[in-house]
Amino acid sequence: xxxxxxxxxxxxxxxxxxxxxxxxxxxxxxxxxxxxxxxxxxxxxxxxxxxxxxxxxxxxxxxxxxxxxxxxxxxxxxxxxxxxxxxxxxxxxxxxxxxxxxxxxxxxxxxxxxxxxxxxxxxxxxxxxxxxxxxxxxxxxxxxxxxxxxxxxxxxxxxxxxxxxxxxxxxxxxxxxxxxxxxxxxxxxxxxxxxxxxxxxxxxxxxxxxxxxxxxxxxxxxxxxx
Amino acid sequence: xxxxxxxxxxxxxxxxxxxxxxxxxxxxxxxxxxxxxxxxxxxxxxxxxxxxxxxxxxxxxxxxxxxxxxxxxxxxxxxxxxxxxxxxxxxxxxxxxxxxxxxxxxxxxxxxxxxxxxxxxxxxxxxxxxxxxxxxxxxxxxxxxxxxxxxxxxxxxxxxxxxxxxxxxxxxxxxxxxxxxxxxxxxxxxxxxxxxxxxxxxxxxxxxxxxxxxxxxxxxxxxxxxxxxxxxxxxxxxxxxxxxxxxxxxxxxxxxxxxxxx
Numbered sequence: 001x002x003x004x005x006x007x008x009x010x011x012x013x014x015x016x017x018x019x020x021x022x023x024x025x026x027x028x029x030x031x032x033x034x035x036x037x038x039x040x041x042x043x044x045x046x047x048x049x050x051x052x053x054x055x056x057x058x059x060x061x062x063x064x065x066x067x068x069x070x071x072x073x074x075x076x077x078x079x080x081x082x083x084x085x086x087x088x089x090x091x092x093x094x095x096x097x098x099x100x101x102x103x104x105x106x107x108x109x110x111x112x113x114x115x116x117x118x119x120x121x122x123x124x125x126x127x128x129x130x131x132x133x134x135x136x137x138x139x140x141x142x143x144x145x146x147x148x149x150x151x152x153x154x155x156x157x158x159x160x161x162x163x164x165x166x167x168x169x170x171x172x173x174x175x176x177x178x179x180x181x182x183x184x185x186x187x188x189x190x191x192x193x194x195x196x197x198x199x200x201x202x203x204x205x206x207x208x209x210x211x212x213x214x215x216x217x218x219x220x221x222x223x224x225x226x
Numbered sequence: 227x228x229x230x231x232x233x234x235x236x237x238x239x240x241x242x243x244x245x246x247x248x249x250x251x252x253x254x255x256x257x258x259x260x261x262x263x264x265x266x267x268x269x270x271x272x273x274x275x276x277x278x279x280x281x282x283x284x285x286x287x288x289x290x291x292x293x294x295x296x297x298x299x300x301x302x303x304x305x306x307x308x309x310x311x312x313x314x315x316x317x318x319x320x321x322x323x324x325x326x327x328x329x330x331x332x333x334x335x336x337x338x339x340x341x342x343x344x345x346x347x348x349x350x351x352x353x354x355x356x357x358x359x360x361x362x363x364x365x366x367x368x369x370x371x372x373x374x375x376x377x378x379x380x381x382x383x384x385x386x387x388x389x390x391x392x393x394x395x396x397x398x399x400x401x402x403x404x405x406x407x408x409x410x411x412x413x414x415x416x417x418x419x420x421x422x423x424x425x426x427x428x429x430x431x432x433x434x435x436x437x438x439x440x441x442x443x444x445x446x447x448x449x450x451x452x453x454x455x456x457x458x459x460x461x462x463x464x465x466x467x468x469x470x471x472x473x474x475x476x477x478x479x480x481x482x483x484x485x486x487x488x
Binding site: 013014015016017053057058059060070072073075076079080081082083084085086087088103104105106117118 | 227228229230231232233262265416417420421423424431449452453465466467469470473474476478481482485
């Protein structure tokens with residue numbers, strides 16, 4: 001049974017100040033099964049990130065359906081109530097954004113622990129796992145207790161990935177996760193994706209460097225400019 | 227948008243058809259609102275849009291012209307809370323609703339000690355033992371990261387950030403089901419803002435409190451709120467997930483508001 005069935009999915013932005021509408025993507029259709037990695041391809045500005053954001057509901061889809069088989073039943077992500085989306089984000093659907101949103105006074109370790117604590121994991125276990133993930137992505141132990149607000153873009157992105165991928169999820173959206181990473185972290189990301197796939201986690205990804213996931217892609221959708 | 231299907235717990239707070247006028251001015255004009263347990267709702271909008279009026283109504287500080295208000299709390303769940311008598315109102319507020327005002331003078335007695343301000347809430351709830359009062363007040367102040375060597379200082383001698391922490395300690399002393407925050411970080415410097423936000427996030431992880439926060443600081447809203455209501459002239463012009471409201475606002479007014487941010 002597919003985890004996600006997307007039909008006639010489309011998005012148009014209405015910009016009131018300019019009194020115009022800007023089309024992003026139209027008529028997207030695909031199905032995704034557990035453990036599959038779907039790659040979204042296409043030139044800049046074609047709506048790849050927009051597609052991911054519409055599935056995560058950071059953007060409001062303009063039309064179509066995205067039937068998601070949650071642990072608690074089938075739900076259309078395009079039309080689901082906001083509180084249901086909040087619940088899915090807490091427990092089932094993960095999102096790796098292009099940038100970390102660090103908070104003042106919150107250390108790298110605490111940021112990575114947070115999704116586990118929210119899932120009810122003990123703080124001892126959460127701490128252990130957070131350090132393991134930070135280490136795997138090559139964040140030096142010396143800065144685990146430091147505040148990522150002061151980190152470089154690359155280091156922030158490693159924290160971002162660890163935070164986004166550490167929590168148990170059934171569907172993960174990855175928006176150019178490797179764009180600002182060094183070779184070591186890119187290899188670590190590849191390892192993690194292999195592990196997640198093996199656990200049955202489905203992923204939808206936009207990758208700037210397609211070679212990072214060479215051999216792992218099960219399906220591709222190609223977005224084209226109108 | 228569909229009705230919730232995965233979220234099977236009922237809302238903690240349900241308010242329907244809130245109306246409030248002040249003379250010729252319609253401050254709140256037909257607002258509906260639900261808050262689920264563990265959820266934080268942000269209310270944004272320009273000054274005079276009715277945001278703070280909603281909090282005053284929900285805190286039962288003044289009666290609405292019309293509306294229904296229910297909290298899913300044992301013994302109160304079947305009541306329209308706007309119809310409570312004075313005594314019931316007081317009991318409900320003491321035990322189940324905490325509030326932090328932008329202006330600490332509204333929430334604190336400035337000449338009583340900080341510990342005393344928090345203990346007052348416990349006394350109103352019937353606690354009489356001095357030892358228990360002192361211990362509970364200190365515990366609550368510790369949760370809001372108030373330095374315990376200053377428990378006997380009066381709020382008048384504390385900084386704005388410290389005063390907000392005393393307000394927060396008082397608000398959460400009895401583990402309320404509902405926490406109302408009216409511009410809790412406005413006027414504080416950025417590092418104190420971060421501290422207050424951090425405290426709120428930690429608190430929320432420890433207990434599934436339902437929170438409503440009014441703020442014109444969209445950064446604060448982004449950090450704290452799960453969902454947002456955008457208000458203008460007493461009505462909700464848009465509601466949605468916080469990131470959706472901030473990144474893909476639909477209503478012309480919300481687009482203006484979000485893009486006015488530096």
